[in-house]
Amino acid sequence: TYIEKIVVEGFKSYGKDRLEIPLGKGFVAVVGPNGAGKSNIGDAISFALGIATTKNLRAKNLSYLIFSRNGERAEHAYVEIHLKNDGSFPVEEEDIIISRRVLRDGRSIFKINGVNVREKDLKKFLAKAHIYEDGYNVVMQGTITQLTGMSPLGRRRIVEDIA
Amino acid sequence: TYIEKIVVEGFKSYGKDRLEIPLGKGFVAVVGPNGAGKSNIGDAISFALGIATTKNLRAKNLSYLIFSRNGERAEHAYVEIHLKNDGSFPVEEEDIIISRRVLRDGRSIFKINGVNVREKDLKKFLAKAHIYEDGYNVVMQGTITQLTGMSPLGRRRIVEDIA
Amino acid sequence: KLNAFMDAFNNINKNLKRIYAFLSPGGKAEMELENEHDPFAGGINLRVKPRGKDVKYLESMSGGEKTITALALIFAIQEYKPSPFYYFDEVDAHLDEANARKVGELIRSKSRDTQFIVVTLKEVLASYADKLIGVTARGGVSKVFTVNNLSEIILEEAKSA
């Protein structure tokens, strides 16, 4: 199971038009100059999979995620995560699309393969494939050196959650 | 005015013996592998000039600054900052040595050219050469990206302090 | 519940020891229960000893040493309970070239059955990847494309400078 590609529309720096971000299995390196929009890919992933806080998305509130430039502003911020399912998800489909749309009023709409779901149901579904809010699989820029500073109790809670 | 060299003895990773760290005027780049002891140079500077807190020295308390390895431990942590004075300091001497010694019991002894001084007198003396506790001239590892996150009031206070 | 915890603890610990020894040759790292008789009455300590150095105060480690320790822990957890994908954003910011290579090697070996999406500014790390995704900003809008070799992106970086 892996992320085949991400589709964005109006999300952060990716402009108003629909844009495909190819990923695919194995080791994918994301490269480019400062300010290009590399870390915004990680934001798109955490946003759509419901594993984000506005703080680690570097947004004051959800509407800050909507693309804007020189006064023009997108209608919404929309992200699709296209997953290839090789059995991690207990469903028939080989292709699973998780999507999230945030409207200008800040409301979020989550969908699994086009069907509206509540955020907590999405989280339950993703947990089946071992995608958790704190699975320590998403490491945002500048945070790796803070991990060793965790308290002993915090460390034990991590192991408890994994067990 | 610049730091000609630093002399350390028993300070952090520099061993028990007296060691000279050459610096000198202009643009000096400090290079070497991870864990070598590069950032400990910045710690030695802030320690001796009284512009440090144990937190930004990465020490639980001052005695953690005393070199230790495999059970052996230095008597003290001692740092000399050798400054070339080209007029920044309103004194005759061309060479100024600021030193600080921390004993195992945590007590600190500050000296200017061999004469004991109180920490606050050292700070007054250094301020004459525009060396301040928050002069924004010492940037520790991992802190540069936090500067833009300051509050507007904090930013105003910086300008006030400079004025 | 205790059994589930001890199973996780012991396995992750075993992984951590091996992975850290690979990333930091001659070094050791392991987890330790604060309270061996009642694990839930205490926390978990991390004892780290880079080659030739004392186990001491974790915060006194260098930026590179903290990064290597953190990655070793993440990989140790990954080997016990893998997620389908990992996203690492500039985890190599404080790594020297030798450590960046080790991390690249380790990610590559793990990427056979797990997806690793790694944002990096270091060519040495990108050189271990199966695939390169390039991102540039044109007039405030990000453009994303597949890169066939690193010289393409270096050209892009020079253009935007």
Next chain:
Amino acid sequence: KLNAFMDAFNNINKNLKRIYAFLSPGGKAEMELENEHDPFAGGINLRVKPRGKDVKYLESMSGGEKTITALALIFAIQEYKPSPFYYFDEVDAHLDEANARKVGELIRSKSRDTQFIVVTLKEVLASYADKLIGVTARGGVSKVFTVNNLSEIILEEAKSA
């Protein structure tokens, strides 16, 4: 008191505009008083606009953009009220090669009358220095020496790997 403040504010602001434009070509940065009529009744806002982008929420900037902005501010202060020395520890951790070069160039031009002690893992930045100080750890003890050329330290790094 107000005069001293406004003198500092206006000069640092003038420096910031110029320095930021050099580091981020086509970009603009400036400070703004929250309360123009009574500066001490409010704070100072920082308005930053990289080329082609909106002035917006400072926290949404990228790691490299935040670094460049912070350095521009530090240099702006330095030009108004210089300290005798500056110590920068891995301020280039999140900079791409083009930005690291600009910062190296700027430090070099300022180092004629000011000392800059710069810890870096990037050869591109070290290449602008007048002098190289090498540090390595042997058996848990740091060794410090003058380096005559970068290939020496690369050899040292390879030895400790």
